[in-house]
Amino acid sequence: MRYLALPLLSQNLTESTARAQTLSLYLQLSLQVSLSQRNESTMSSSSSSLPSCPKKVVTLKSSEGETFEIEEIAALQSKTLENMIDENCADTPIPLPNIKGKILAKVVEYCNKHAEVGVDAESLRAWDAEFVNVENTTVFDYILAANFLEIPTLLDLTCQSVADMIKGKTPAEIEKTFNIKSAFTPEEEEQVRRENQWAFE
Amino acid sequence: MSSMKKQFAETSQSSAVAENITEDIIIDILSRLPAKSLMRFKCVSKRWLSLISDQCFAKLHLQMLSLETVAPSQKIIKSNPLQIIDYEALDNDEVNDHVVVESHDLGRDEPWGLAGSCHGLVSLAVYNGFLVYNPTTRESRKLPASNVVATYECFHGFGYISTTDDYKLVHGAFFAADDGSVECVLEIFSLRYGSWRRVPSKDVPLLDRVGIYLNGAVHWIVDRGSGYRTERAIIPFGLATETFEEAIPIPKVEGVLFEGVVIHEGCLLICDVTSISFEAWVMNEYGKKESWTRLFSIPIDGFPDHNFYVIPIAYTRSGKIVFQIDVSEMILFNPKDGTYKNYPIEEHHNVESAIYMETLVSPYIGHEQ
Numbered sequence: 397m398r399y400l401a402l403p404l405l406s407q408n409l410t411e412s413t414a415r416a417q418t419l420s421l422y423l424q425l426s427l428q429v430s431l432s433q434r435n436e437s438t439m440s441s442s443s444s445s446l447p448s449c450p451k452k453v454v455t456l457k458s459s460e461g462e463t464f465e466i467e468e469i470a471a472l473q474s475k476t477l478e479n480m481i482d483e484n485c486a487d488t489p490i491p492l493p494n495i496k497g498k499i500l501a502k503v504v505e506y507c508n509k510h511a512e513v514g515v516d517a518e519s520l521r522a523w524d525a526e527f528v529n530v531e532n533t534t535v536f537d538y539i540l541a542a543n544f545l546e547i548p549t550l551l552d553l554t555c556q557s558v559a560d561m562i563k564g565k566t567p568a569e570i571e572k573t574f575n576i577k578s579a580f581t582p583e584e585e586e587q588v589r590r591e592n593q594w595a596f597e
Numbered sequence: 598m599s600s601m602k603k604q605f606a607e608t609s610q611s612s613a614v615a616e617n618i619t620e621d622i623i624i625d626i627l628s629r630l631p632a633k634s635l636m637r638f639k640c641v642s643k644r645w646l647s648l649i650s651d652q653c654f655a656k657l658h659l660q661m662l663s664l665e666t667v668a669p670s671q672k673i674i675k676s677n678p679l680q681i682i683d684y685e686a687l688d689n690d691e692v693n694d695h696v697v698v699e700s701h702d703l704g705r706d707e708p709w710g711l712a713g714s715c716h717g718l719v720s721l722a723v724y725n726g727f728l729v730y731n732p733t734t735r736e737s738r739k740l741p742a743s744n745v746v747a748t749y750e751c752f753h754g755f756g757y758i759s760t761t762d763d764y765k766l767v768h769g770a771f772f773a774a775d776d777g778s779v780e781c782v783l784e785i786f787s788l789r790y791g792s793w794r795r796v797p798s799k800d801v802p803l804l805d806r807v808g809i810y811l812n813g814a815v816h817w818i819v820d821r822g823s824g825y826r827t828e829r830a831i832i833p834f835g836l837a838t839e840t841f842e843e844a845i846p847i848p849k850v851e852g853v854l855f856e857g858v859v860i861h862e863g864c865l866l867i868c869d870v871t872s873i874s875f876e877a878w879v880m881n882e883y884g885k886k887e888s889w890t891r892l893f894s895i896p897i898d899g900f901p902d903h904n905f906y907v908i909p910i911a912y913t914r915s916g917k918i919v920f921q922i923d924v925s926e927m928i929l930f931n932p933k934d935g936t937y938k939n940y941p942i943e944e945h946h947n948v949e950s951a952i953y954m955e956t957l958v959s960p961y962i963g964h965e966q
Contacts, residue, residue, distance in 0.1 A: 539622055555622065559629035567640040574618065579643040588640050594699070594735065595636035 454481065455489040456504070458497035463489055466504045470511035475546035494544060499537045502527075506550055528557040532573065535561075624648065628661045631670050632717070632733045632955040655957035659716055662954060673910055673919065673927075674719050674732055675950040676708050678943060681732055682950075687929050687940065688913040698943075701732060706739070711949045712766060713755025715810045717956030720755040720766050727766060729755075729788065729960035732953060738960035743768045743784040743793045754808035754815030758837045763789040764962065765836045767815060771803060779803070785839060788962055796839050802832060807949070809858050811865060812883055813837060818847070818858055818867065829855055831865065846886045848878055857909040859952075866892065870900055870907045870920075875932065893932045901928060901939060911952045924948040 452468035454477060471477040471486075480486045492500060509515075509523060528535055535554055542550035562570060571578055578585065589596070627635060627648065635658070639646045648654055662669040673682040679701045686697040706728050708721035721728040726742040745751060745768050754767040769783040781801035784793045808815035814833035821828050821844060830844040847855055847867055853876045855867040861879055868877035875897050882888035900907075901922050910927075911919040918930045924944045930937040942948065 536618060540617060543619070543622055551625070555625045556629055558626050562626075563630050563634040567638060570638055570641045574623075574641075576642050576645075578641065580640070585640055588646060592636045592639055595633055 457489045458500045462497040470507040670955045677945045712753035714951040714953045715756045717954045733955040752804040756810035
């Protein structure tokens with residue numbers, strides 16, 4: 397699996413970060429910068445030393461009302477949460493009415509794991525592989541959560557997982573997986589099939 | 598890509614998708630699929646047919662391919678007769694000794710040679726012009742003949758220019774001028790603008806048939822200088838500037854005459870098979886002659902007899918190399934132990950082969966069909 401900060405498609409696609417570890421390091425660095433910026437008035441020296449701040453925690457509320465705590469540093473992996481933290485909207489529990497508790501718990505677990513320092517790439521890859529080794533419906537739930545919370549690495553991981561799962565399927569199986577009602581008449585479908593028949597060999 | 602997102606959002610139909618999966622997520626997932634799978638999925642729904650046939654999506658898909666850490670799905674195309682060879686399947690021990698081959702029939706446009714390969718588009722030399730063909734989608738576009746006389750002494754190149762989002766086909770030939778010197782005539786066809794143009798060409802070294810595309814230029818191995826001072830070098834032809842650029846010297850190795858150039862992990866790789874060894878060097882940093890690094894120098898025992906040439910074509914995921922031997926054989930060579938397996942190939946006469954990526958790129962990029 398590859399890790400790249402795959403942004404939403406409206407942005408420039410040519411950028412890529414190869415490792416989640418690098419991304420997490422970058423996030424920690426940017427946290428240091430933003431922390432030192434916030435403490436500008438109280439700091440006398442340059443931003444080379446990290447001020448000793450208490451670890452800030454963000455509270456998230458699932459669709460059923462269950463609350464989950466996540467350290468700010470881990471929460472920064474979500475662009476949505478990062479924006480809220482920057483605008484000081486993260487001091488009260490953040491309601492996430494479209495994410496169930498079961499899924500939110502796992503997303504928090506993912507962010508925590510990817511915010512950890514000193515994890516080697518190989519074991520992180522293995523951990524990620526286990527993370528998406530779940531039922532299809534759950535992976536789709538992760539995708540929706542990652543999309544809403546704008547967590548690029550999780551979106552990349554889950555979309556790749558779905559892609560790997562469907563690449564060998566028949567069109568009929570795809571329709572079932574994605575719950576698509578085919579808009580083709582039998583004759584239209586036959587024609588498309590015929591034009592692309594070699595792809596079925 | 599935001600225009601593509603907008604386009605699909607505006608005409609959003611009620612093709613109900615599981616758990617509210619939105620268009621841009623579907624696009625993200627589909628852009629990671631192999632081209633072959635996507636061709637099959639055109640049958641899934643009108644929405645998917647429209648998306649997969651869209652050239653913006655094809656470009657996105659191509660970009661995703663270049664981000665892959667694993668080598669993208671590639672096949673070999675050969676001429677005379679026109680066939681596709683799945684060389685990764687060759688590498689699979691379960692397949693027995695016949696080559697996994699697919700015949701492509703282009704009717705009257707059966708090519709006599711290949712003119713270059715880039716982004717999944719293969720340029721074919723046919724008897725009254727050229728064809729730009731995508732073997733994965735089977736879409737083809739006929740190009741008119743250039744004003745350069747097509748002979749076996751002509752040379753070709755094909756590649757992409759990112760600044761203009763265009764593909765160009767280079768067709769050149771050498772002929773003897775009245776004063777006995779060798780002159781070169783060069784024409785270029787732009788897929789986007791749709792016509793041949795004569796391009797000035799002075800002091801062009803003698804080039805072999807087909808150049809290899811990399812980084813906006815087509816590359817050939819040439820001899821420079823003369824007599825005892827002959828040196829081998831790689832000469833790039835810049836597709837944007839339409840000129841030959843500074844030659845890149847290649848390493849001098851005793852007893853070795855580098856003849857084959859291929860792309861290995863995004864770098865130029867040169868190799869030679871002598872009577873006793875296989876030698877391969879790779880240029881890790883493009884353009885920097887100091888970055889030439891020896892990749893292999895292994896003794897080989899009983900390499901197949903060849904009369905004319907040994908051409909490297911592809912590097913498999915497991916690190917084996919596919920060679921074309923003369924016109925009748927392909928071999929899968931394992932550089933780790935010097936062993937090989939051979940596969941006869943069908944040949945009517947002069948076989949040329951090239952590697953191509955499986956993409957959805959259309960030969961009609963931007964141009965009216």
